[in-house]
Amino acid sequence: MSLDAGGAGQGTQRKRADSVRNEQVLLAAAAAVFVASGVDAPVREIAGKAGVGVGTIYRHFPTRADLIIAVYRHQVEACAEAGPALLADTKSPHSALGQWIDLFVEFLVTKHGLAAALQNDRDGFDALHTYFVDRLVPVCADLLQAAVAAGEIDPSISAYQLMRGVGNLCAGDGKDPGYDAGHLVKLLIRGLARPALRRG
Incomplete structure (x- = not known):
């Protein structure tokens, strides 16, 4: 029982760490696009730079x-x-x-x-x-x-x-x-x- 609980906890931590890394990738891509094209650059351009779908960006940043x-x-x-x-x-x-x-x-x-x-x-x-x-x-x-x-x-x-x-x-x-x-x-x-x- 304790082993299962520990495994679940580690899985949650890994998911959180992955989420943080994904967010950092998105932010780095957005920063690069903003510098090149301004803050009004299309979201799809940022998504392409980050290698993700547009929906992924909106899940992290709704507006x-x-x-x-x-x-x-x-x-x-x-x-x-x-x-x-x-x-x-x-x-x-x-x-x-x-x-x-x-x-x-x-x-x-x-x-x-x-x-x-x-x-x-x-x-x-x-x-x-x-x-x-x-x-x-x-x-x-x-x-x-x-x-x-x-x-x-x-x-x-x-x-x-x-x-x-x-x-x-x-x-x-x-x-x-x-x-x-x-x-x-x-x-x-x-x-x-x-x-x-x-x-x-």
């Missing part, structure tokens, strides 16, 4: 707003987790900061479409923005502090200032084909480096 909010949170967590990993894997904290900012820029592309999708739920959008700030500003601060400690940048900017600056540079991206926000962001990050590092 487009549900899906967009989940992608938003998924990308925030991915950015948050990437910061410490980049610091551990990259010899130069300044380089790690640049790589992390690249991920942040990709996230902002999706984020800019969120306001329109949630225009009737201002409280919900504000709560997500607070979550985004609380989760990501400390990660950016750790990257900046590591670069300062390594002597690679001067302590002349806060994490919040940097993220606001990057956000402002990205705000007009996609509206003007002659405007390259990514290039400007790279110049900004390069400009944070001490002169000796910029020459290297």
Whole structure:
């Protein structure tokens, strides 16, 4: 009896783990499609990217707003987790900061479409923005502090200032084909480096 109960419990855990993995695959696919095609991309395009049927997406996320909010949170967590990993894997904290900012820029592309999708739920959008700030500003601060400690940048900017600056540079991206926000962001990050590092 106890063995059967244990087997049932393990089966339930496996199903839950499979469900979580499936949801992560869907969110990763949706994020990629949103970056490429915007948040109004057809659900069938996301389903094709994930290798599932459209019905599977609706079972996990009944509305487009549900899906967009989940992608938003998924990308925030991915950015948050990437910061410490980049610091551990990259010899130069300044380089790690640049790589992390690249991920942040990709996230902002999706984020800019969120306001329109949630225009009737201002409280919900504000709560997500607070979550985004609380989760990501400390990660950016750790990257900046590591670069300062390594002597690679001067302590002349806060994490919040940097993220606001990057956000402002990205705000007009996609509206003007002659405007390259990514290039400007790279110049900004390069400009944070001490002169000796910029020459290297």
